[in-house]
Amino acid sequence: MVLVAVGTYGVAEYAAHLPPSGPTLTIWTYSSFFGSGSDPGAARGAVFDQFENLTGAHVQVVYQSSDLASTLLTTPAAQRPDLVVGLDEITSGEVERANLLLPYSPPNLASVPPALVRALGPGGGVVPYEYGYLGVDYNRSEDNASGHPYSQGSFFSALPAEPSLASQFVYEDPAAGSIVGEEFLAWEYEYYTQVLHQNWTGFWKGIAPHAIASPDWTDAYNEFSAGQAAACVSYVTDPAYNYYFGYGGGTGSAVAVHNGTSYGWETIYGAGILNSSKHVALAEEFVNWLLGGTVQSLVATNEWEYPANSTVLAELPPAYQVTLPPSSITPLNPYLPPVQAAEELPQWILELQSLGV
Secondary structure, X not given: OEEEOOOOOOHHHHHOOOOOOOOEEEEEEEOOOOOOOOOHHHHHHHHHHHHXXXXXXXXXXXXEOOOHXXXXXXXXXXXXXXXXXXEEOOOHHHHHHOOOEEOOOOHHHHHOOHHHHHHOOOOOOOEEEEEEXXXXXXXXXXXXXXXXXXXXXXXXXXXXXXXXXXXXXXEEOHHHOOHHHHHHHHHHHHHHHHHHOOOOHHHHHHHOOOOEEXXXXXHHHHHHHOOOOOEEEEEOOHHHHHHHHOOOOXXXXXXXXXXXXXXXXXXXXXXXXXXXOOOHHHHHHHHHHHOOHHHHHHHHHHOOOEEOXXXXXXXXXXXXXXXXXXXXXXXXXXXXXXXXXXXXXXXXXXXXXXXXX
């Protein structure tokens, strides 16, 4: 297996222990793919090396630090990979709309809930392998001192009304190209318009003079972890991560609650085969491999998301007992399918910018 950031770093070393006649499957994915567990090397080896052993193929993995969809859209067909792993419910619509992907329904898709498949687009070009929910992570002691705006799920109304709360809130800036920021914007937009039936810009007008805008998730979470903010936009599985690694229970994660119902934004990641691929059959094998038990059993403690395969989902590790169960959350995603997101999100961002956010 070749693990490269850009280019062909490590290819010569790798070629020495692989069958020289094996085809090369090139995969693009995000830089943190299976990199957040106790042994990232072993986890990535289980994903890629075992596939090589089963197929005799050479897998070349290119870890992209930039947005996968944007990179694909600006790369000539001859330079694109065979497979992209990590398109999400926001960016998959951009790639589908550009007709870059081949539809594929792998055999293991039978174990994936149809709602996850629909959430990545009607074209069938992006196959889900994991999912979760955005959450607002919060310091429990700060939440207690502030009247429980986070643990009770009232932050969308409390933050714009209370400057002291807003000044302790860090979010990822959607205008800076942050995918998490765009997901948070989609969550807020749909919650205000579909649940509260209010103008969605009111939230941003209220927090803009006080809240902390960060360019990406890493910076936002680092500020929160360093105690520079009492809350930040992240993921509801973060308490499980903290429990697993023994970081304590001082951090909670919440979704919005209205009239007793919890509303969240479902984050879904999928794999797509490029129509320019030279190894379509091999790429199809890998997509099916992603949904099999070997890979799916590693998702929870290496990606900190839920495995898409429902048979594996039933066997989550004990750390997940401290998280909000996904079954308790109503997803707002159906109001914004991926292709529609590709069309509407840029307009929302322009409107935010016109408001000075």
